Amino acid sequence: MWKTIVRRIFVMIPQIFFLSLLVFLLAKAMPGDALTGSIDPNIDPAAIEAQRERLGLNNPWFIQYWDWIKNAVTGDLGQSFRFKMPVTQLIGERMMNTVWLSVATLILTYVIAVPLGIISGRYNDTWSDRLITGYTYLGFAAPLFIFALLMLWVFGFQLGWFPTEGSVAPGSAAGTFAYAMSKIYHLLLPSLSMALITTVSTVQYxxxxxxxxxxxxxxxxxxxxxxxxxxxxxRHILRNSLLPIAAFFGYEITGLIGGTVFIENIFSYPGMGQLFISSISIRDFSVVTSLVLLFGIASIVGALLSDMILSAVDPRIRIK
Structure with missing residues (x-):
């Protein structure tokens, strides 16, 4: 198995390289740049052009790509034009919020999916199976962003059971028990909204x-x-049926990447997904390219993790 893992890691290197190239070219294909439409119109155009020259925005794309990837390897992802701070520091401040949201969603997904899948499979063609299957059909049909908006409107605005924005209550002191409980409280509604949709494929499988x-x-x-x-x-049915579900764990991670982008913007949750959308709208290319690259690497690592889990839980399977 270790030979397979090492071989897959070597395959990941060119994948990440081509991903970085594609991400950079797509970002450069967007109209304008970070200095377009976001500065004082009274500034002398010559000064703006001089700034572009200083930042290297007028260089050929391959020189800009080489400078970007060379710095990225050393951990320097550039400077955010909007926040006036290093991209590495900016993403670091948002990353943990996204990580906790993803972890909470994964936990809720399996807590919901495994019991429902077992009941539906064991008692198939009964009323309980039909109800669970009907729920999965609705989940497949409902877009995540529509369902999340509905959950926010009902449980956030109408019933007032959950907060409607942010990741922690204002004024909470970091490191205290109240701070931790506030973080969990703010996580519940967005993670549950995403889990109720992402769980349906696991239930059906x-x-x-x-x-x-x-x-x-x-x-x-x-x-x-x-x-x-x-x-x-x-001893027989569940043990064998749960093996493929364990292997799905890595692919669940890749599915969460797209989900967090919608969820964080709908719930105003300050994570990498919200940062990604806002950076696109203001053409903050340093942040956009770095986030897309990180999301792509997470997807590649998630696929590798799934293969590793499948090989570990089922010794009969060895991925060549």
Missing amino acids: LRSEIIDTKQKDFVLTARAKGASESRIYN
Whole structure:
């Protein structure tokens, strides 16, 4: 397995290189630059042009790319034009909010999906199965941003059960118990909104795996030997059906990347997704390219993590 992991890591290097090149070219293809439309119109155009020259914005794209990637390797992602601070520091301040939101969403996803998938698969073609299947169909049909807006309107504005913006209550002192509880309280509604949508694919997949496993020869043999139904489900059916779900863990991470962009903007949650959208609107290219590159690397690492988990939980599978 370790040889496979090392080989996959070497494959990731050219993938990250081509990803960085694509991200940079797409950013440069956007109209204007960071000095377009965001400065005082009374400033002398010659001074603006001199600033562009100083920042290297007039250099050929390949020189700009080389300068950017050379600095990125050393941890220097450039300077944000909007926030007037290093991009590394800016992303670092927002990253933990996005990480906690993703972790909370993953926990809620599996807490909801595994019991529903087991019930739906074990008691298929019953009323409970039909209700759960109906929920998954609605989840597949409902766009995440529409569902999140509905959750915000109902539970945030109408019922007032949850805060409607921010990641912590104003005035909370960092490091205190009240601060930690406030962070969790602000996480609940956005993470639950995303989990209720992202969980439907896991529910359907687990249901299909359980139904399929129930027809396997080793399950029929166990029944023929007189094993109890609880033992058959716990020792044979669930054990084999949960293996692919474990491998989905890495791919769930990649799916959260797109979800957090919507969720953070809808709930005004100060994470990397909200920073990404705001940076696009003001053409803060240093921040945009850095965030897209980080999101892409996270997706590549998530795919590798899924392969590693699948190889670890099922020794019969060795990814070549």
